[in-house]
Every structure is written in C-alpha cells, then in structure tokens.
Amino acid sequence: MSRPDAVQAQRLLRSLHARKVRIGASCAAVFVLAEAGLLAGHEVTTTWWLAAQFRARFPDLRLDERRMVVRDGHLLTAGSAFSQLDLMLAVLTDLVGVRVADLCARYLLIDRRPSQARYMVASHLRSHDAAVATAERWIDDHLAEPITVRALSKAVAMSEKTFSRKVQAAIGMSPVKLIQRRRLMMATHLIETSKASIEEVAARVGYRDSTTLRRLIRRDLGTSPTGLR
Incomplete structure (x- = not known):
C-alpha cells in the first residue's frame, strides 16, 4: 500500500470521495479504499479468502x-x-434501474449471486490464530454431535469469555456463528457432491431436522438446497 502507484491512487480516491463521486472496488482493490480512509463507518465486503488479512489490517x-x-x-464494495460482474450490475441498477440491469444479466448469462458463502473453501478459511484453528478442527470432527460454546472452549483450554473474545478478534464472529458456519460449509459440500437427502445432510452436520438447515442456506447462500445441486 506504500508503493507510489498505490499512494497516488489513494490521493485520487480521496479527492473523488470528497466530491461524492460513486466509487466501486472488488477483491483486493477494497484494501486500497480502506487504506485511503474511505471506508470508515461503512459496511464493506471483500474477497472471502483475504477476509482474515483485511480484518487484521483494518479491525475497526x-x-x-x-x-x-x-x-x-x-x-x-x-x-x-x-464479482466485478455483480458490481457492474449493482452500478447499472443505481444508474438506470433494476429492469435494465436484469436485462443485461440475461444477455450476458450472469446469475444474480447475493452471497460468496457457497464458494468458500473450508480449508482456506482456517484462522491464522492457533487456538481458533484448533477449535475449527474440533468442530469439524464433531459436526454430527451437539456442540456448545462451553465444550468448544474446554477443547482449547480456555474460559468461555476468553475464547469468545479471541474468536471475535480473529474472525469477526461469535463462537456460535463459527459453529454455524462450519456446519453450513460441510452441508453445502455434501449437497453439492453427494446424493444424500437434505434430511440426511442435516443429521450429518448436527441438525435434528432439515428446517433449520434450509433456513440457513436460504439466508446465507441466497438459494435453496435444490439450487445447490
């Protein structure tokens, strides 16, 4: 971020931002917006596989x-x-409306994709924090069982309070959300790569019925279990 071209880009971006010009960035370019100070107080996204580095560099x-x-x-962002395609459609929606943006998407054979979650690779998402990475492995080994934050904290030899703070600092979510994410990622993998029913998948990742899993897939992935196959 200290290279001359990056510094020059940040100066230009700050100038445009001051004039309320619409600015968009995807993937690693979001780091440049953040480094320029443009994203303070805003909700943002970036590529899922650089999320840990982004959160470490810009914790606020x-x-x-x-x-x-x-x-x-x-x-x-x-x-x-x-996702530059999705960014383009978002800009088109702002400029000329959703009907034109949808028409462009159809001509270009672009599916609307509200979430990156279904494309995340579980092994790459493991935290760089040793304790959190250990917790993630423990979750993966016990997915079919009831998992409590207390049991998870015990597995990494920490108090619940200390463990919760560490997880929040490392990956920006609570231990409950971490458990939920690992279950959802395995469920997505099983749905996409096996012929198991949604009920069987739900049981294998620790849900007593498929209703909860269906709701999580719809909420986090923007699709249905059928849409994953």
Missing part, C-alpha cells in the same frame, strides 16, 4: 465477507475477482 471496519456486493452510500 465492518466487514461481511459472505456478501457479494455491499452498497453503502456512494461506495460499493464487492467480493472475489469475478
């Missing part, structure tokens, strides 16, 4: 790496490289 920013595009005022 509100990052949601699950979302494909985040619009906050005149700033738009987007996820991984090909």
Whole structure:
C-alpha cells in the first residue's frame, strides 16, 4: 500500500470521495479504499479468502465477507475477482434501474449471486490464530454431535469469555456463528457432491431436522438446497 502507484491512487480516491463521486472496488482493490480512509463507518465486503488479512489490517471496519456486493452510500464494495460482474450490475441498477440491469444479466448469462458463502473453501478459511484453528478442527470432527460454546472452549483450554473474545478478534464472529458456519460449509459440500437427502445432510452436520438447515442456506447462500445441486 506504500508503493507510489498505490499512494497516488489513494490521493485520487480521496479527492473523488470528497466530491461524492460513486466509487466501486472488488477483491483486493477494497484494501486500497480502506487504506485511503474511505471506508470508515461503512459496511464493506471483500474477497472471502483475504477476509482474515483485511480484518487484521483494518479491525475497526465492518466487514461481511459472505456478501457479494455491499452498497453503502456512494461506495460499493464487492467480493472475489469475478464479482466485478455483480458490481457492474449493482452500478447499472443505481444508474438506470433494476429492469435494465436484469436485462443485461440475461444477455450476458450472469446469475444474480447475493452471497460468496457457497464458494468458500473450508480449508482456506482456517484462522491464522492457533487456538481458533484448533477449535475449527474440533468442530469439524464433531459436526454430527451437539456442540456448545462451553465444550468448544474446554477443547482449547480456555474460559468461555476468553475464547469468545479471541474468536471475535480473529474472525469477526461469535463462537456460535463459527459453529454455524462450519456446519453450513460441510452441508453445502455434501449437497453439492453427494446424493444424500437434505434430511440426511442435516443429521450429518448436527441438525435434528432439515428446517433449520434450509433456513440457513436460504439466508446465507441466497438459494435453496435444490439450487445447490
């Protein structure tokens, strides 16, 4: 971020931002907006596989790496490289309306993708924090069982309070959300790669019925279990 071209880009971005010009960035380019100070107080996204580095470098920013595009005022941020297409559709929606944006999407064969979550690779998402990474492995080994924050904290030899603070600092979510994310990622993998029913998948990742899993898939992935196959 200290290279001459990056510094020059930051100066230009600050000038445009001061004039309320619409600014959009995706993937690693979101780091440049953050370094320029444009994202303070805004909700943002970036590519899911750089989320840990982004959160470590800019701990005060509100990052949601699950979302494909985040619009906050005149700033738009987007996820991984090909989310530039989603960013383009968001800009078109702002400029000429949703009907034209949808028409462009159809002509270009672009599916609307509200979330990056279904594309995340579980092994890459493991935290750089040793204790949190250990907790993630423990969750993965006990997915079919009831998992409590108390049991998880005990597995990494920490108090619940200390463990909760560590998880929040490392990956920006609570231990409950971490458990939920690991279950959802395995469920997505099983749905996409096996012929198991949604009820069977739900049981294998620790849900007593499929209703909760269906709701989480709809909420976090923006689709249905059938849409994953």
